[in-house]
Amino acid sequence: MESNPGNSMISPIENSVSPPSGKRQKTLSNKDVDQCDDDTSHQVVIYKNGKSDRGLDAQNESHFSVEPSKPSKRGSAKQIGAFAVQCAKCQKWRIISTKEKYEEIRERIQEDPFFCEKAREWKPNVSCNDPSDISQDGSKLWAIDKPNIAQTPQGWERLIRLRSEGRTKFADVYYRSPTGTQLRSLKEVEKYLAEHPQYVTQGVALSHFSFTSPAPLQKDYVRKRLQTSQSGVAHNGSTKLFQPKEVQPVSWAAPPVDDDPENKKLVLYNENNLPEVVQSEPAAGANEA
DNA sequence: GCCACCGGTGGC
DNA sequence: GCCACCGGTGGC
Numbered sequence: 168m169e170s171n172p173g174n175s176m177i178s179p180i181e182n183s184v185s186p187p188s189g190k191r192q193k194t195l196s197n198k199d200v201d202q203c204d205d206d207t208s209h210q211v212v213i214y215k216n217g218k219s220d221r222g223l224d225a226q227n228e229s230h231f232s233v234e235p236s237k238p239s240k241r242g243s244a245k246q247i248g249a250f251a252v253q254c255a256k257c258q259k260w261r262i263i264s265t266k267e268k269y270e271e272i273r274e275r276i277q278e279d280p281f282f283c284e285k286a287r288e289w290k291p292n293v294s295c296n297d298p299s300d301i302s303q304d305g306s307k308l309w310a311i312d313k314p315n316i317a318q319t320p321q322g323w324e325r326l327i328r329l330r331s332e333g334r335t336k337f338a339d340v341y342y343r344s345p346t347g348t349q350l351r352s353l354k355e356v357e358k359y360l361a362e363h364p365q366y367v368t369q370g371v372a373l374s375h376f377s378f379t380s381p382a383p384l385q386k387d388y389v390r391k392r393l394q395t396s397q398s399g400v401a402h403n404g405s406t407k408l409f410q411p412k413e414v415q416p417v418s419w420a421a422p423p424v425d426d427d428p429e430n431k432k433l434v435l436y437n438e439n440n441l442p443e444v445v446q447s448e449p450a451a452g453a454n455e456a
Numbered sequence: 457g458c459c460a461c462c463g464g465t466g467g468c
Numbered sequence: 469g470c471c472a473c474c475g476g477t478g479g480c
Contacts, residue, residue, distance in 0.1 A: 216469070255477080328460075328461075330461070330462070331461085331462095334461085334462065334463085335462075335463055335464085336462080336463085336471090339461075339462090340458090349459085350471095351473080351474080352472065352473050352474075353473090354472090354474090355473090355474095378471095378472070378473090379471090379472095380471095
């Protein structure tokens with residue numbers, strides 16, 4: 168038995184803001200991604216600088232959609248563009264069709280490793296022989312999600328809101344209750360459930376909630392208290408996209424790091440309006456809507 | 457007025 | 469030192 172489920176999941180996130188006026192000035196350039204932390208192996212993020220998304224592997228983007236349920240009041244919010252999971256066998260990334268499916272997989276990723284075949288539920292003939300659905304080329308913002316996060320209860324929604332670069336935190340996690348109430352901590356959930364016992368009766372429990380947010384691959388996305396380079400890491404935040412080849416094997420995938428409960432999932436963020444996918448290998452069919 | 461976004465901080 | 473929690477507030 169393979170000692171480790173070693174697959175990770177990621178989810179591309181994109182900036183769904185689609186302001187016609189589009190004056191996004193943040194365009195991180197390629198410096199963003201510096202995946203140093205080799206040991207973490209649990210979080211990755213890629214930021215997409217608005218370049219071209221030429222060879223999009225569209226087939227996925229069409230399905231997924233993390234609809235912002237609300238036209239985002241502030242146009243700056245970045246939204247998750249897609250969710251992906253890494254095959255425990257071939258290490259390739261597969262875009263997961265829906266957020267729900269993603270959460271379902273994430274919840275059991277350790278006991279029930281993900282393999283390309285599983286993606287056939289929404290991508291008919293896919294196998295390990297097919298190219299990865301997305302590649303880490305620095306054109307998107309990536310973040311690794313934590314494993315073992317319970318599936319969001321029916322009727323509820325788990326939201327991840329990214330903060331902008333340079334803030335003190337990477338993202339905020341919220342839950343939206345069936346009645347539309349947004350809750351931002353376990354305490355609030357606890358209180359809410361106490362006030363709405365019907366959900367408890369239905370089986371909703373505190374253990375079904377987790378406010379643990381994904382972490383960015385780009386380590387300096389979040390402002391550090393002191394950016395001294397005390398750890399002689401290879402952290403060269405200058406301009407450079409990390410090289411897919413080199414990087415891939417690192418963190419996220421980390422098949423060998425089985426005991427690391429962390430490294431299981433990833434989330435990918437993207438600042439553009441386009442949903443998805445990087446110009447990875449020309450996957451089969453680029454059928455963009 | 458509401459709420460998305462942010463920073464501060466107390467507790468671990 | 470990290471992160472869960474929460475209050476403040478500016479943009480809409």
